[in-house]
Amino acid sequence: MDIKNYLDILKLTGLFDRLSTEELLDLFKDNRYIISQYKKSSIIHFESEKCTSWDIILKGEVTVQKIDEKGNVLTVTEFRTGDTIGGNLLFSKHPYYPMSVLAKSNADILHINKDFVLHLCQNSQDFLIQFLTCISDKTAILTNKIKSISMKSIRESIVEFLNYEYYSQKSHVIKLPLTKNELAERLGIQRTSLSRELNKMKKDGLVDYDSRSITICNFDIIRKL
Known part of the structure; x- marks a missing residue:
């Protein structure tokens, strides 16, 4: 799949909005990424799977779920087009998904490898700030969800x-x-x-x-x- 079809979506994320179309194409020309398609209800990342990429949702919706030993399902949060996944795990000493990530609808996902993310952070302060903001927001979502479940009837x-x-x-x-x-x-x-x-x-x-x-x-x- 060609990244050219998703340039407008990449700009809408706020991570690449300062780059021109030509600059974006130049960034992705080395093919340090994969665009994958997932059908509704398919698993994108398994629980305990090692995180090896930073993912951007190009199309569709995904959900983050935790299934306990009794089979009970907890939907932690949902993400839509333009949202990102895995940034808070990619550079962790324990880079494994604590929960499963599933496609709530048919979805197109951009998987950017670790070296590419590091290159982007080193070469653009604007990107670095937006990337850190994404990490902070995802951590806050998870923390608030756990807090609400543990403290409420x-x-x-x-x-x-x-x-x-x-x-x-x-x-x-x-x-x-x-x-x-x-x-x-x-x-x-x-x-x-x-x-x-x-x-x-x-x-x-x-x-x-x-x-x-x-x-x-x-x-x-x-x-x-």
Whole structure:
């Protein structure tokens, strides 16, 4: 696959926006990269796989998941076109993926090898700053996710989700942007545990729900912003 087809996307990441088309083509002319296509639900990186490249999503969406010994799936975060993966592992003394990376949809991924990344950092201060920003942001996402899972009950996690969607959708009837199974994965709980807690909240008069929405019945659970 030809990098020429993705130059506009590379510029949108903020990492290469100061470079002209000609400069970008010159950077990638030595073929120190691979563009791979992945079908929906296929694994891009396995848990414990060694990180040997810095990845940029050129098309599609990917999800980072952790599967425990009981088969429970926790969706840590999702990334879309223009996002990057692996920068926080590539130069680590322990460069192994702690979780699996899967294609949520058909995806095109640019894999840039370690030497190329080092070359870019050494030759452009702007790129170095943007690269470090990417690393910091990914670390913050993971830290916040772990913190939210370890410190919140199931009900608190549901209420936090409802708060976010209430102010986002500006409605007390929250249309679910994902399936109940996907919501359970995002919250780091089992599907049955989510259904059980929603049923308890319904009996308590806090919410009502169906397969496509959750209706807020008691606004005491909504934080005033």
